[in-house]
Amino acid sequence: MSLYKYSFWEVLMHSFSKEVWDQVIPALGETMYMVVISSVFVLLFGVILGLVVVLTGREGLFPCVPLHTVLGAVINCFRSLPQVIIIIVMLPVARLLLGQSYGSNACIISLIASCVPLFARLVESSLLEIDKGKIEAAKAMGSGNARILFRVMLPETLPSLIRSFTNAVVIVISMTALAGSFGAGGIGYIAVTFGYTRYQHDLLFATIIVLIIIVQAVQFCGDACSKMILKKRHLI
Amino acid sequence: MEEYFIEVKNLCKTFHNKKSSVQVLKGIDLEVKKGEIYGIVGFSGAGKSTLVRCINRLEEPDGGTVRIGDKTVTSLNKKELDLQRSKIGMIFQQFNLFDSMTVYENIAYPLKIKKWKKEDIRKRIDELLELVGLTDKKDAYPGQLSGGQKQRVGIARALANEPDVLLSDEATSALDPQTTISVLDLIKEINRKLGLTIILITHELEVIKYTCDQVAVMENGELLEKGSVREIFENPKCETARNFISVYNKLRASGWES
Numbered sequence: 034m035s036l037y038k039y040s041f042w043e044v045l046m047h048s049f050s051k052e053v054w055d056q057v058i059p060a061l062g063e064t065m066y067m068v069v070i071s072s073v074f075v076l077l078f079g080v081i082l083g084l085v086v087v088l089t090g091r092e093g094l095f096p097c098v099p100l101h102t103v104l105g106a107v108i109n110c111f112r113s114l115p116q117v118i119i120i121i122v123m124l125p126v127a128r129l130l131l132g133q134s135y136g137s138n139a140c141i142i143s144l145i146a147s148c149v150p151l152f153a154r155l156v157e158s159s160l161l162e163i164d165k166g167k168i169e170a171a172k173a174m175g176s177g178n179a180r181i182l183f184r185v186m187l188p189e190t191l192p193s194l195i196r197s198f199t200n201a202v203v204i205v206i207s208m209t210a211l212a213g214s215f216g217a218g219g220i221g222y223i224a225v226t227f228g229y230t231r232y233q234h235d236l237l238f239a240t241i242i243v244l245i246i247i248v249q250a251v252q253f254c255g256d257a258c259s260k261m262i263l264k265k266r267h268l269i
Numbered sequence: 270m271e272e273y274f275i276e277v278k279n280l281c282k283t284f285h286n287k288k289s290s291v292q293v294l295k296g297i298d299l300e301v302k303k304g305e306i307y308g309i310v311g312f313s314g315a316g317k318s319t320l321v322r323c324i325n326r327l328e329e330p331d332g333g334t335v336r337i338g339d340k341t342v343t344s345l346n347k348k349e350l351d352l353q354r355s356k357i358g359m360i361f362q363q364f365n366l367f368d369s370m371t372v373y374e375n376i377a378y379p380l381k382i383k384k385w386k387k388e389d390i391r392k393r394i395d396e397l398l399e400l401v402g403l404t405d406k407k408d409a410y411p412g413q414l415s416g417g418q419k420q421r422v423g424i425a426r427a428l429a430n431e432p433d434v435l436l437s438d439e440a441t442s443a444l445d446p447q448t449t450i451s452v453l454d455l456i457k458e459i460n461r462k463l464g465l466t467i468i469l470i471t472h473e474l475e476v477i478k479y480t481c482d483q484v485a486v487m488e489n490g491e492l493l494e495k496g497s498v499r500e501i502f503e504n505p506k507c508e509t510a511r512n513f514i515s516v517y518n519k520l521r522a523s524g525w526e527s
């Protein structure tokens with residue numbers, strides 16, 4: 034159903050019909066697959082990269098300014114590329130790693146390349162928020178660096194880290210939709226092929242509704258987790 | 270046995286900024302006897318915090334030595350330093366409790382570093398909470414405590430490992446007068462009961478007068494005058510000490526101290 038032939042209401046109503054959802058639901062499955070796998074990698078690598086950047090900083094627990102500077106520069110390089118370009122750049126890399134440059138798994142590689150640096154920066158800023166006095170107090174008690182990291186820095190900044198991760202997941206979702214138009218499949222593919230190329234605006238609407246619901250749900254869960262922890266600690 | 274328990278000799282520290290460098294400690298000499306409460310008073314920026322932070326090497330001094338007991342703190346390696354630090358308690362103006370831990374877990378932190386057994390930790394913490402009068406707050410989070418209660422937890426945490434020395438950097442400066450008195454009373458009590466040697470930094474002479482045995486007046490990275498609290502109050506030699514005392518007398522005259 035195209036908006037050029039039918040009224041807005043008719044198209045919107047039709048976007049809830051079974052025939053539309055028969056196409057959207059499998060696509061949703063693909064999207065969720067990409068989002069979940071990518072998010073796991075983004076969480077893992079992003080936290081590690083962000084931690085290394087903070088720890089090697091001048092005031093960090095393991096100062097190593099050259100490494101800090103190089104990592105910062107690499108992150109900035111990735112961050113300065115628009116997502117579309119990262120996807121294109123990563124296609125050959127995906128071919129190298131997976132033997133194919135299309136499909137969900139290839140898309141996951143692009144998502145990781147684009148979102149890990151982003152999340153690493155968010156982790157960095159969360160970790161830098163911690164009151165330096167707490168780290169000093171731990172040092173003054175004779176605490177080793179590993180203990181300071183795992184028992185003080187990470188737990189103290191956990192609510193903020195969760196909020197950062199929520200933001201990262203939302204960006205992963207939007208990027209998955211974008212990657213859809215580069216042969217990754219999923220919701221983004223539906224939106225582009227049917228909504229853009231074939232004027233099937235009912236399908237387009239359905240994908241919009243799905244994306245909004247997913248993002249809301251993710252944001253809600255993230256906020257709830259972080260609030261729950263703050264409440265438990267009586268900080269709000 | 271040497272006469273002094275803590276001996277600081279010719280301690281120097283310079284901070285280098287991009288453009289300038291400031292010499293914050295200009296050859297500090299300080300001697301503290303075992304079991305003394307030694308006050309260091311000075312205006313903001315005098316270098317008091319830097320001095321105590323050099324004593325447990327939160328700040329690396331550029332020159333000079335610090336000796337505590339039979340250990341020369343300034344020549345310890347990282348591992349020995351961590352060991353020594355567990356024998357030096359420290360409390361802070363901003364308390365620096367861990368918000369992610371309950372009162373119990375906060376106090377357990379230094380004990381877990383030393384790999385105490387769970388059962389021993391529990392016993393020790395009960396003792397400490399009793400000492401600082403917070404038995405009923407064991408499972409509270411710092412977010413639920415008042416400033417005075419937080420500082421009591423800070424003190425309990427600093428004492429957990431049975432240190433020989435307590436460093437206090439403006440521990441009462443964020444507290445109201447009544448709470449200040451009660452925290453100072455607690456510090457005096459632990460000094461008496463445990464024979465702890467205490468170095469107490471403050472910019473309030475009232476605090477010195479109320480708590481300390483000995484005092485040093487600090488300005489511009491130097492200790493201008495050292496002596497017993499009584500000596501300095503009766504016969505201040507340097508201008509800074511006279512300034513402090515006249516401010517103190519004015520406050521008293523206006524009925525500040527109850």
Ligand SMILES: Nc1ncnc2c1ncn2[C@@H]1O[C@H](COP(=O)(O)OP(=O)(O)OP(=O)(O)O)[C@@H](O)[C@H]1O
Binds near residue numbers: 285316
């Ligand atoms: N990390 C640092 N880098 C550069 N300068 C510093 C640093 N720490 C302290 N200083 C400078 O050293 C001087 C003394 O600081 P310090 O904190 O020791 O003073 P203080 O006597 O404790 O003052 P206050 O009563 O305000 O706490 C100040 O001029 C301060 O600007």
Ligand SMILES: [Mg+2]
Binds near residue numbers: 317318319438439
């Ligand atoms: Mg200070």
